[in-house]
Amino acid sequence: MLNFYAEQLAQLQQQGRYRTLPDIRHEGKWIWHDERKMLNFSSNDYLGLAANQRLKQQFLAQTDWQQASFTSSSSRLLTGNFPIYAELESVMASQFQREACLLFNSGYHANIGILPALADKQTLILADKLVHASLIDGIRLSAADYQRYRHNDYTHLQQLLEKNSKSYQRIIIVTESVFSMDGDMADLRQLVALKQRYRNVMLYVDEAHALGVFGQNGLGLAENCACIGQIDFLVGTFGKALAAMGAYVVCDQVIKDYLINKMRPLIFSTALSPLLAQWVYFLMQRLPEMQMQRQHLQQLSSELQRGVEQLTQQPSPSRSQIVPYILGDNASTLSTAERLQQCGFYCLPIRPPTVPSGTSRIRFSLTADMATDEVAQLLDVLKGSQ
């Protein structure tokens, strides 16, 4: 019986696609791996909050340990509904200036739960070609028909809307705001304008890489574009810039009520740790004050984008803290990643099938606690290895 699985694994190994859990240790913005201490250029901790001692101490000092609970012990629909969830939802709804907010255990839960709850056989889902695996899984779990439109190609999307809007009761457009592999962005204003031309089209935006990073108050790209109010399902995770776990959707009250009744990962899973929800509440309240971190991160991002453009002689797709260095073939991508690691920069190679073939790359991801010098040093190593 087990032979089958062993053979499959051997095949993955042959193809260079075998995955293992890395042996690592964290030390602030550094990471230890293979007895090497490296600056972590593969982190999602975009604001540098995960290892911020001052914030952790402040939070711990104000926490009432008698009251605090690590576990909810149950689904929110049974005995697991702690007051902190409603408090966090209420504070977030008012930050986003929307009717409602609903929490989930993770971005993955949100994305595999919301679409199956909302999309029935009379629904068509139109998703950007490059949306995250969790959204693909959500689409697959739903009863809806679906089609993909070419990445950020709104002419293509418009054609699909035109062709299908009369044949379905509902169409849901699904996109990320900042895309995870190229660090490029959706044009949210254009998407809003497009959906507003139809009475039966809704918009679902995943802000996983944008919460905390963009917007005057750190609420994401939708805040930057002043279109929070026009996005039907505005989703984000606390697992990245928010240095925690969990996720949210910001939406109308009727959608929240509907999800509470229909969304399986919400109904059938133990709710988020209340203590962690308290930590998220603590950080969400401080998010507007983190403008310095956002500005610094933006400056680092522009410098790395420009540096990579000089190396590749190609315009960079990135408009964010995620910056790809596209080498094309696997061998030089692997050797460049290895060389960067030897020089103390923890950078990971990304190869097909994660990205289209011929676009193997190193994916740099920056955090606000990096220094300008450190990015310059990384670029020096890259220039040397050409």
Ligand SMILES: *Cc1c(COP(=O)(O)O)cnc(C)c1O
């Ligand atoms: C990371 C990520 C998720 C998953 O969020 P988790 O909270 O880590 O489960 C969903 N969507 C996108 C675009 C992501 O990058």
